Amino acid sequence: MPDRDRAFVVFDGVQKSYDGVSLVVKNLNLEIARGEFLTMLGPSGSGKTTCLMMLAGFEVATHGDISLGGQPINNIPPHRRGIGMVFQNYALFPHMTIAENLAFPLQVRRMGRAEVEEKVQRALEMVQMGGSEFAGRRPAQLSGGQQQRVALARALVFEPDLVLMDEPLGALDKQLREHMQYEIKHLHERLGVTVVYVTHDQSEALTMSDRIAVFNDGVIQQLAPPEDLYERPENAFVAQFIGENNKLDGTVESISGSEARIRLDGAGEIGAMAINCGAAGSRTMLSIRPERVLIAESSAPNRLDGRVVELIYLGDHIRCRMEVAGRDDFVVKIPNSAKHSVLKVGETTPIGWLTDDCRALDAA
Amino acid sequence: MQRGMMANGENATGLILAADGRPLKQSLARALRLQKLRALALIAPLLIFILVTFAAPIADMLFRSVENSIVPDTLPLTVQALADWDETSGEPPGEAVFVALHQDLLAAVAAKAHTRVGSRLNYEKTGLASLLRKTGRRVKRMAEDGNLAAQFAKIHKDWVNPEIWAVIKRFSGNYTSGYFLNSIDTRLGADGIEAKPENERIYIFLFERTLLLSVAITVACLLIGYPVAFLLATLPMRTSNVLMILVLLPFWTSLLVRTSAWKVLLQQQGVINDTLVFLGLIADDARLAMINNQTGTIIAMTHILLPFMILPLYSVMRTIPPSYMRAARSLGATDWTAFWRVYFPQSVPGIGAGAILVFILAIGYYITPELVGGTSGTFISNRIAYHISSSLNWGLAAALGVILLVVVLLLYWLYDKIIGIDNVKLG
Secondary structure: OOOOOOEEEEEEEEEEOOOOOOOOEEEEEEEEEOOOEEEEEOOOOOOHHHHHHHHHOOOOOOEEEEEEOOEEOOOOOHHHOOEEEEOOOOOOOOOOOHHHHHHHHHHOOOOOHHHHHHHHHHHHHHOOOOOHHHHOOOHHHOOHHHHHHHHHHHHHOOOOOEEEEEOOOOOOOHHHHHHHHHHHHHHHHHHOOEEEEEEOOHHHHHHHOOEEEEEEOOEEEEEEOHHHHHHOOOOHHHHHHOOOOEEEEEEEEEEEOOEEEEEEOOOOEEEEEEOOOOOOOOEEEEEEOHHHOEEOOOOOOEEEEEEEEEEEEOOOEEEEEEEEOOEEEEEEEEEOOOOOOOOOOOOEEEEEEOHHHEEEEEOO | OHHHHHHOOEOOOOOEEOOOOOEHHHHHHHHHHHHHHHHHHHHHHHHHHHHHHHHHHHHHHHHOOOEOOHHHHHOHHHHHHHOOOOHHHOOOOOHHHHHHHHHHHHHHHHOOOHHHHHHHHHOOOOOHHHHHHHHHHHHHHOOOOOOHHHHHHHHOHHHHOHHHHHHHHHOOOOEOOHHHHHHOOEEEEOOEEEEOOHHHOOHHHHHHHHHHHHHHHHHHHHHHHHHHHHHHHHOOHHHHHHHHHHHHHHHHOOHHHHHHHHHHHHOOOOHHHHHHHHOOOOOHHHOOOOOOOHHHHHHHHHHHHHHHHHHHHHHHHHOOOHHHHHHHHHOOOOHHHHHHHHHHHHHHHHHHHHHHHHHHHHHOOOHHHHHHOOOOOOOHHHHHHHHHHOOOOHHHHHHHHHHHHHHHHHHHHHHHHHOOHHHOOOO
């Protein structure tokens, strides 16, 4: 975690309202370290893009301060913030060639012609577009992936300390998107530039980020490195939003230390990690990842009966939907290996999990 | 090998064949023929309507700019006899021509055609209309066997003036360049084409004025319309739709009413002058003359043609995503640089469309300059209308119309060369 003095970008109590009635961003406090790759992840309308736009200077914070490198930037217009930005649909200027697009940020900074040419060439090479055939083309003559690279090069060509990316891969097909994720990640590692990345695609966020801020309803729900976010979600929203999750509803019976005893609705009592579940007697949502559910293993401390509703063969694993504790959306991922018993639809089988793998969260 | 190629629908000559052995091109044409016929049937009503009510009358009208058959049709024998006369001799033609003229006039008077040929020739030489009218009244009383030249000379001494005969001879063909020469302030003299005397020159000046005022109106529309279109395109859809109604509102009012409103506003005792005097900005005896002159024409026509500038501009600007401006600003451009280097070039197709629309509408505009233009603010179209409805010199009106049409097409071509017609976007 970056401490306050080293923080490069700081949101301090930032609020944003468009209509004066409701807040799109509610009391945002966020510190981003120099060189960090931070992703703002959340469903649409969660306020993540608004945060990015406030940082870029296209939206004004209704309340609170944003500072960049120790300088408050609330009153600095976008063009003097020196922040590179990659837009959702690239926003490459259609009437300019690729070279002209890349030269634009350098020309408005009144750089010499030779220097501009050299930097443009270097930036194109950086995104593997160095071939002479590209520089003279217009954006419309490039494929989506190539446009994406040019947009990236343009945001980096004037060597900004901070680059913002607003769902930059949204328009690409799946394969290209995955490829570009690695490229952006490697570029970030190589250049050491600070990146704030906005996406609603969790796998994108998990692949690239140092830390992820999960947004919902104008509030950061959890700010953590990818593995923490997946394995140690702090509330029901994050557990449900990141990865696949099984939820079971229940009531807290008792809490002792970090563990809680939970009485499930329509089933027995089990143990879970008390994360965010409140005191005894309050409602809670249990979260268990599908791959952490154990099937037909007598050693599991928390055992329930599950009836197989559906089996889907997915090659490396079998996805088994079960009816557990009155819910029929309980999913178990069974690795496709010889030692696993073959299940049949309609069969009832004991399931269980380790107490560490089951997290008692707020009842959402 | 050969068989394999045949199976692929290719014969020995490399021509691709359809499954039934016909050339593929022919098959395709056959398959598409029905489609084309159906498309043609759909547009046929409009096509016929346009041909009958628009294209044909215009073609007929334009043909009048060179048509001169009234002279050879009404005076066939005279025209024939005049062929032998040398107009440079300085002598009136011989007796044979007068005999022919007598014959022609007898027939023409019976058909009441002599006044028409008179007014035709009067365009080229003033006085010929009255000469023919006067002669027509007396031609029946002339003695057929006497000296006809002398008798004609007695009716009017112009009949022995070689200049008159030279004019008749010059305009005796089925086609004439007379109207066109007239339209560019020249005439066909004894030594070929010559400029008209200075006090009769009017059309070149009028064409120039029409072009200049049209350019001024187009520029004014662009200067006023661009910011409005920009505002409309950047505002939220709901607000801009309301404002768009205001832009379109003038279309719901009669053109005449709008032009008359300008009369009320601009005249010397009008609202604007009254207000300026009231505010003490101008003296009561120095009221501005803003109507019945070029100022009036420019103001009123800019107002009337403004929507034609705003609409194409708006529809082009609407398609420019706001992210371009944002991108430019994030890359370090000031608001002005972002606008000038990123937004403006992308709005050029709209400027092109709007400018060409306004300019072409302006160059042929008639009602507004007629009502508010006075004498110094009228256009060539007002002159054309005058020749169509008042002076009835349709040939000249047609020639002026053709020149106007050619000028517009020329400018259009020039525009295509410089800016490119592909760059025009109406929506």
